[in-house]
Amino acid sequence: MPPYLQDLPAAPNASEQPVKKVLISAPFDDPSTELVRTLDQSNYHPIVRDNLTELLELLSEATPAVLVADVSFAEIELRDLLDGIERITPTCQVVVYSGDEFKDLERGSRTFNARIARIKAAVDSVSADLTTVAVVPANTTNCILLVDDDTDQHSLIESLMCDENTDVVATESTMVASLIRKHKPAVILLDVGLPGVRQGTDIARFLKESGLAEDAPVVLYSGRSDEELATLAASCGADGYITKARPPAELKVRIRSWIK
Numbered sequence: 001m002p003p004y005l006q007d008l009p010a011a012p013n014a015s016e017q018p019v020k021k022v023l024i025s026a027p028f029d030d031p032s033t034e035l036v037r038t039l040d041q042s043n044y045h046p047i048v049r050d051n052l053t054e055l056l057e058l059l060s061e062a063t064p065a066v067l068v069a070d071v072s073f074a075e076i077e078l079r080d081l082l083d084g085i086e087r088i089t090p091t092c093q094v095v096v097y098s099g100d101e102f103k104d105l106e107r108g109s110r111t112f113n114a115r116i117a118r119i120k121a122a123v124d125s126v127s128a129d130l131t132t133v134a135v136v137p138a139n140t141t142n143c144i145l146l147v148d149d150d151t152d153q154h155s156l157i158e159s160l161m162c163d164e165n166t167d168v169v170a171t172e173s174t175m176v177a178s179l180i181r182k183h184k185p186a187v188i189l190l191d192v193g194l195p196g197v198r199q200g201t202d203i204a205r206f207l208k209e210s211g212l213a214e215d216a217p218v219v220l221y222s223g224r225s226d227e228e229l230a231t232l233a234a235s236c237g238a239d240g241y242i243t244k245a246r247p248p249a250e251l252k253v254r255i256r257s258w259i260k
Helices: 030-040 052-061 078-088 110-127 151-161 177-183 200-210 226-236 248-257
Strands: 020-025 044-049 066-070 093-097 133-135 142-147 166-171 187-190 218-222 240-243
Touching: 020 030, 020 052, 020 110, 030 044, 030 066, 030 110, 044 052, 052 078, 066 078, 066 110, 078 093, 093 110, 110 151, 142 151, 142 177, 151 166, 151 248, 166 177, 187 200, 200 218, 200 226, 218 226, 226 240, 240 248
Parallel strands: 020 044, 020 066, 066 093, 093 133, 142 166, 142 187, 187 218, 218 240
Antiparallel strands: none
């Protein structure tokens, strides 16, 4: 077990509030690690376990105030955990989230951090005895697929849309079919000048002709001029275009306008 996932001491807190133990049932992955760090900075003592037997033992030994459970973790049966809580420590509150929502997200990215903050807020809520079970809802209802070899653009679009109930899946690969099937994006942004043989216009033409993107507008996203992009979009069948030269606030508005 990595040292930073061991039972951590309570963080110093200026208030007189007692430190509350939080038991986290999840794999030892980036989300659970970051959740430990975030909770440890507040008035909590987080403990991570990925084994049901150890979890049930800790329920009786540690008497945690809150249990946080990753419902997508195959090794943990939520029903068994809830039964254990009811039997061993019925005063323990419960927060559940899905680790699947963190797939393809880079630790430390705005979207990643926003999801950790949502879990932390749910822990704060139940630890204040406002509810007995808090389900952290899916962070997004929409997805933007960005195909661009410029990672700065990945960060820019993610930062612009992180508070728009929108997830950003960014890739440098031109092999986008599997990503479309997996994420079902609300809009597909394609850089025109991509490395390799296939350009953004080639991908746009393929997506429109194959019907793979029939549920999502295909939008060229490039630093080229409006006039050139308008011509390229018409030639490859793209639904529209957005030039990267726009100010960030305008980029956000234009991207949002393409989300149904």
